[in-house]
Amino acid sequence: MRTIESLRARCAELADLGSLLMLGRWDQQVMMPAAGGAARALQLATLTKLAHELSTAEEIGAWLQELESAPLDELDADVVRLARRDWERARRVPAELAGERSRAHAEGHESWVRARAEDDFDAFAPALERNVELARTYADCIAEPGQTPYEALLADFDYGLRSEQLSALFARLATELPELAERAAVRSPPPAPKVPIAAQQAAVAGTLTRLGVERESWRVDVSAHPFTSWLGEGDLRITTRYADGDVESLLSSLHEYGHALYERQVDPALSRTPLGGGTSMSIHESQSKLWENHVARSPAFAHVLAEELSKGGFQIEPAALHARLVGVERSLIRVSADPLTYPLHIILRFELELALVGGELAVRDLPAAWNEGMRRLLGIAPPSAALGCMQDVHWASGAFGYFPSYALGCLIAAQLWEALEAELGSREDDLRRAEVEPIKRWLAERVHRHGRRLDTLPLVERATGRGLEVEPFLRYVAPLAGD
Amino acid sequence: MRTIESLRARCAELADLGSLLMLGRWDQQVMMPAAGGAARALQLATLTKLAHELSTAEEIGAWLQELESAPLDELDADVVRLARRDWERARRVPAELAGERSRAHAEGHESWVRARAEDDFDAFAPALERNVELARTYADCIAEPGQTPYEALLADFDYGLRSEQLSALFARLATELPELAERAAVRSPPPAPKVPIAAQQAAVAGTLTRLGVERESWRVDVSAHPFTSWLGEGDLRITTRYADGDVESLLSSLHEYGHALYERQVDPALSRTPLGGGTSMSIHESQSKLWENHVARSPAFAHVLAEELSKGGFQIEPAALHARLVGVERSLIRVSADPLTYPLHIILRFELELALVGGELAVRDLPAAWNEGMRRLLGIAPPSAALGCMQDVHWASGAFGYFPSYALGCLIAAQLWEALEAELGSREDDLRRAEVEPIKRWLAERVHRHGRRLDTLPLVERATGRGLEVEPFLRYVAPLAGD
Numbered sequence: 001m002r003t004i005e006s007l008r009a010r011c012a013e014l015a016d017l018g019s020l021l022m023l024g025r026w027d028q029q030v031m032m033p034a035a036g037g038a039a040r041a042l043q044l045a046t047l048t049k050l051a052h053e054l055s056t057a058e059e060i061g062a063w064l065q066e067l068e069s070a071p072l073d074e075l076d077a078d079v080v081r082l083a084r085r086d087w088e089r090a091r092r093v094p095a096e097l098a099g100e101r102s103r104a105h106a107e108g109h110e111s112w113v114r115a116r117a118e119d120d121f122d123a124f125a126p127a128l129e130r131n132v133e134l135a136r137t138y139a140d141c142i143a144e145p146g147q148t149p150y151e152a153l154l155a156d157f158d159y160g161l162r163s164e165q166l167s168a169l170f171a172r173l174a175t176e177l178p179e180l181a182e183r184a185a186v187r188s189p190p191p192a193p194k195v196p197i198a199a200q201q202a203a204v205a206g207t208l209t210r211l212g213v214e215r216e217s218w219r220v221d222v223s224a225h226p227f228t229s230w231l232g233e234g235d236l237r238i239t240t241r242y243a244d245g246d247v248e249s250l251l252s253s254l255h256e257y258g259h260a261l262y263e264r265q266v267d268p269a270l271s272r273t274p275l276g277g278g279t280s281m282s283i284h285e286s287q288s289k290l291w292e293n294h295v296a297r298s299p300a301f302a303h304v305l306a307e308e309l310s311k312g313g314f315q316i317e318p319a320a321l322h323a324r325l326v327g328v329e330r331s332l333i334r335v336s337a338d339p340l341t342y343p344l345h346i347i348l349r350f351e352l353e354l355a356l357v358g359g360e361l362a363v364r365d366l367p368a369a370w371n372e373g374m375r376r377l378l379g380i381a382p383p384s385a386a387l388g389c390m391q392d393v394h395w396a397s398g399a400f401g402y403f404p405s406y407a408l409g410c411l412i413a414a415q416l417w418e419a420l421e422a423e424l425g426s427r428e429d430d431l432r433r434a435e436v437e438p439i440k441r442w443l444a445e446r447v448h449r450h451g452r453r454l455d456t457l458p459l460v461e462r463a464t465g466r467g468l469e470v471e472p473f474l475r476y477v478a479p480l481a482g483d
Numbered sequence: 484m485r486t487i488e489s490l491r492a493r494c495a496e497l498a499d500l501g502s503l504l505m506l507g508r509w510d511q512q513v514m515m516p517a518a519g520g521a522a523r524a525l526q527l528a529t530l531t532k533l534a535h536e537l538s539t540a541e542e543i544g545a546w547l548q549e550l551e552s553a554p555l556d557e558l559d560a561d562v563v564r565l566a567r568r569d570w571e572r573a574r575r576v577p578a579e580l581a582g583e584r585s586r587a588h589a590e591g592h593e594s595w596v597r598a599r600a601e602d603d604f605d606a607f608a609p610a611l612e613r614n615v616e617l618a619r620t621y622a623d624c625i626a627e628p629g630q631t632p633y634e635a636l637l638a639d640f641d642y643g644l645r646s647e648q649l650s651a652l653f654a655r656l657a658t659e660l661p662e663l664a665e666r667a668a669v670r671s672p673p674p675a676p677k678v679p680i681a682a683q684q685a686a687v688a689g690t691l692t693r694l695g696v697e698r699e700s701w702r703v704d705v706s707a708h709p710f711t712s713w714l715g716e717g718d719l720r721i722t723t724r725y726a727d728g729d730v731e732s733l734l735s736s737l738h739e740y741g742h743a744l745y746e747r748q749v750d751p752a753l754s755r756t757p758l759g760g761g762t763s764m765s766i767h768e769s770q771s772k773l774w775e776n777h778v779a780r781s782p783a784f785a786h787v788l789a790e791e792l793s794k795g796g797f798q799i800e801p802a803a804l805h806a807r808l809v810g811v812e813r814s815l816i817r818v819s820a821d822p823l824t825y826p827l828h829i830i831l832r833f834e835l836e837l838a839l840v841g842g843e844l845a846v847r848d849l850p851a852a853w854n855e856g857m858r859r860l861l862g863i864a865p866p867s868a869a870l871g872c873m874q875d876v877h878w879a880s881g882a883f884g885y886f887p888s889y890a891l892g893c894l895i896a897a898q899l900w901e902a903l904e905a906e907l908g909s910r911e912d913d914l915r916r917a918e919v920e921p922i923k924r925w926l927a928e929r930v931h932r933h934g935r936r937l938d939t940l941p942l943v944e945r946a947t948g949r950g951l952e953v954e955p956f957l958r959y960v961a962p963l964a965g966d
Contacts, residue, residue: 016529019522020503027506031514032718035700039502039715042755046499050533217518232522235515272525 112396153401184328202312230263258291265448285409300431346407595879636884667811685795713746741774748931768892829890
C-alpha cells in the first residue's frame with residue numbers, strides 16, 4: 001500500500017469510530033432504556049480509548065514524515081496537514097493526564113448536578129478547582145509556540161483564534177449591546193402566545209419538510225437537550241423538545257437544522273478523511289445561528305411558521321409570532337436569552353474563564369465576580385449561584401474555551417447573511433414562501449463544502465471578503481431594540 | 484496489573500465492542516434512514532476488523548499460558564478456558580481468508596437477492612459454490628483434532644456437537660413426524676381469524692407488559708425481520724412485525740422475548756467476560772421456542788392473548804385462537820411452518836449442507852436434491868427454486884452449520900418444559916393468568932445464569948437430568964396432529 005493510502009485508511013477508520021461514538025451518544029439520549037446507562041458509559045469509554053490509541057500510534061508519525069516531503073495533490077496535502085495537526089495535539093497529552101481529566105470531568109459533572117440542586121457553590125468549588133488546575137496542565141501540554149494557555153484550550157474548539165482578538169471584538173459588543181438592551185427594556189415584551197404541543201409538532205415537521213428534510217436521510221426526534229448528529233452521508237439526525245405553550249421548538253429545530261445542513265453539504269470527496277466535517281465550533285454555531293436568527297426570526301419567515309402552526313390547528317398573525325420570536329428581555333439564564341443580549345452572557349463567561357485559567361481569579365471568588373459582571377453587562381444580578389455561575393454544564397465538565405464560539409457564531413452568522421444578501425439580493429420574498437435553495441447553495445459553496453480545509457478566520461475572509469467584524473451583528477440587532 | 488486483570492480488561496473491551504456492533508446493527512434495521520446504509524456498512528466493517536485484531540493479539544496467548552498454570556478460583560478458571568477457546572479459534576483463521584470470506588458472503592447475499600427475485604438458480608450457483616469452497620477451507624483451518632469439517636463449522640454456533648448425534652436425533656424425527664403430519668392433514672386447518680394491526684399491537688404490548696417487559700430496561704420496536712439485541716445490563720431490545728389479519732406478531736414477540744430473557748438472566752458476575760452471554764445457538768433457540776411453543780401456543784395462554792386482543796378491540800374465543808396458533812399445514816416455506824412440521828424443514832437443510840460441505844453433493848444438483856427431500860419429508864415439492872432451495876438467506880451468506888440449531892431448539896425447549904413441569908407442576912393455571920415468575924426463576928437457575936460456563940449438551944443434562952432426547956418433543960407435537 002502506498003503511504004498516502006495507509007494514512008487515508010487509518011483516517012477512514014478513525015472517522016468510522018467517530019461516527020459510532022456519535023451513534024452511541026445519540027442512542028443514549030434518544031432511544032436507550034434508562035437502565036442501560038451504566039453499560040453504555042463503559043462501551044463509549046472503551047471505544048474512546050481505542051480510537052485514541054489508533055489516532056496517536058507511532059506509525060502515523062513515520063507516514064507523515066515521509067509524506068511531508070512527497071509530491072501530493074492539493075487534497076492529499078491538506079489531508080496530511082490536518083492529520084499532522086491532529087496527531088501532534090493528541091500525542092502531546094500523556095495517557096495518565098487524559099485519564100485523570102476524563103475522571104475529573106465526570107466527577108465535576110456529578111458534583112455540579114448535586115450542588116446546583118442544593119444551590120451550594122461551596123460544595124461544587126473543589127471539583128471546579130480541580131478542573132481548572134487540570135485545564136492548565138493540559139494547556140501546558142498542548143500549547144503551540146506563542147500560544148497562551150487559554151489559547152491552547154480555545155484551539156480544541158476553534159483553531160487559530162487569539163485571545164486578544166476575542167477581547168477586542170467582545171469589548172466592542174460590551175459597549176454597544178447594554179445600551180441597546182436598555183432601550184429595548186422600556187418597551188414591554190409582547191404577550192407570549194400559548195402554542196399547544198401538537199401544533200408545535202405539526203409546525204416543526206411541516207417547516208423542516210419545506211426546508212428539504214426528507215425521511216430518506218433524516219431523522220427528527222425528541223430529547224431533553226436538542227442536539228445534532230451526523231452519522232455518515234445520508235444519515236442526519238436532529239432533535240428538539242417541546243414545552244407546552246412555548247415556541248422554543250420552532251427556533252431550536254431550525255437551529256439544529258443549520259448544524260446538520262453544514263455537515264450534509266461538506267464535499268463528499270472529504271468524507272472519512274480528517275477534512276470531512278465542520279471546521280470549528282464557531283463556524284458550526286454560525287450555521288445554526290444563521291437559520292435561527294436570520295431565517296426563523298425574520299419577519300418574512302414568520303409567515304411560513306404561522307402557516308405551519310395553522311395546519312396544526314393554532315392560528316396566529318405572522319407579525320405577532322415574529323414579535324414573540326425577537327422579543328428582548330434581559331434574563332439571568334443564558335439558554336433563554338434573546339438574540340440581542342445573548343452575547344453579553346458569553347462575554348461574561350469568556351472574561352471569567354480567561355481569568356480562571358490565567359490564575360487572576362480564584363474559584364472561591366467566582367460567584368462575586370459573576371454577579372458583578374452580570375450587573376455591569378446586563379444590569380441584573382442573580383439571587384443565587386444556581387441561577388448564576390452554576391447554571392451551565394461546561395466548566396463542570398472541564399470545557400474551558402468553548403463559550404466564545406457561541407458569541408462568535410452570532411457574529412459570523414450576521415456577517416455571512418449580509419454577504420449572502422449582498423450577492424443574492426434580499427431574501428425577504430423567498431423566505432415568505434420557504435424558498436431556501438439559493439441560501440443552501442450559497443452556504444454550500446462558500447462555507448460547507450470546504451470541511452476542515454479552511455480554519456475559522458480564513459473561512460470567514462474567503463466567504464465574505466472581509467475579516468471577522470461586529471458591525472453586521474450590531475446592524476442585525478439594532479431593530480430588535482426598537483431602532 | 485495482575486495477569487488475570489489484563490485478560491479480564493481485554494475481554495471487557497471486546498464485550499463492549501460487541502455491544503456497539505450490536506447497537507450499530509439494531510439501529511440499521513430499526514432507526515437508520517435508508518440512505519445511511521453505505522456509511523454504516525463501512526463503520527461496522529471497521530469495528531469488526533478492530534475487534535478481530537484485539538481478540539487475536541499475541542499478548543493474549545502469553546497471558547493465557549501464564550494463567551493456565553496459576554491458581555485461580557472457579558470463575559476465573561472458566562474465564563481463562565473460554566478465552567483460550569475463542570483466541571485459538573480466531574487465531575486459526577488467516578486475515579486474508581477472513582477478508583475473502585466476508586467479501587464472498589456479501590457478494591453471495593447480493594447474488595441471492597437478485598437471483599431469487601428472478602427465480603434463477605443458475606445465476607446464483609457460482610456464488611454458492613464459492614461459499615461452499617470457502618466454508619471447506621475455513622473448516623480446515625479451525626477444525627480441532629477428531630472433528631469433521633462440518634463439525635468444525637457447527638462449533639461456531641454450537642460448540643461440542645457431533646454430526647453423528649445430530650443424524651441419529653434427526654433420523655428419529657424424520658421417521659415419526661411425516662406420519663403425524665399426514666394424520667393432521669386429514670383435518671382441514673381452522674379458518675384464520677382476521678386480526679387488525681391495531682389489535683395485534685395492543686395485544687403484543689399488553690402481553691409483554693404482563694411478562695415483565697417494562698420501559699426502564701426494554702424497547703419493543705418494529706423491523707422487517709424480528710430480532711433481539713442485548714446491549715448491556717438493563718438494555719434489552721426486541722422487534723416484531725405486523726401483517727394485517729395475521730397473528731404471527733403474537734408468536735414472534737414471545738419468541739424474541741425468550742431470546743432477550745435468556746441474556747437478561749445471565750449471572751451479572753459474568754458480564755463483560757467471555758462467559759457473559761448465551762452459550763450456543765441451539766440453547767438460545769430453545770429459549771425462544773419455549774416461550775413460542777410452550778407458552779404462546781398453550782391452550783391456557785390463549786386466554787391471556789384473547790384478553791389482550793379484546794382490549795385492542797378484537798374479540799375471539801381462546802379456543803379458536805389456540806386452534807389457529809397450533810394449526811398444522813404442510814408448507815413449502817420454513818419460516819411459515821407450523822410447530823409440528825418445522826423440524827422437517829431443518830432436517831432437509833442439515834442433510835443437504837452436510838453433503839455440500841462433505842463434497843457428496845454438487846451445487847448444480849442442489850435443486851433436484853432439495854425437491855426429492857421435500858417430497859420424502861413433507862410430501863410436497865416446490866414449483867420453483869425461489870420457493871425451494873433459494874428461500875433462505877443462510878447459505879447465500881456463507882452460514883453452514885447454523886440450521887441444526889433451529890430444530891435442536893425445538894427439542895431442547897420441549898425437554899426443558901417437561902423437566903420444568905415435572906418439578907413445578909403443570910403450568911396450566913398459572914399461564915391462564917400470565918403468571919410466569921416461577922418459569923422465569925426456574926429458567927434463570929437451570930439455564931440462564933450459567934452463561935457460557937456450560938456448553939449445549941452439558942447444560943441440557945444439568946438442567947433436565949438427561950441427555951438430549953426427541954421424546955419430549957414428540958409428546959409435545961402428538962396432540963397437534965389430533966392424537
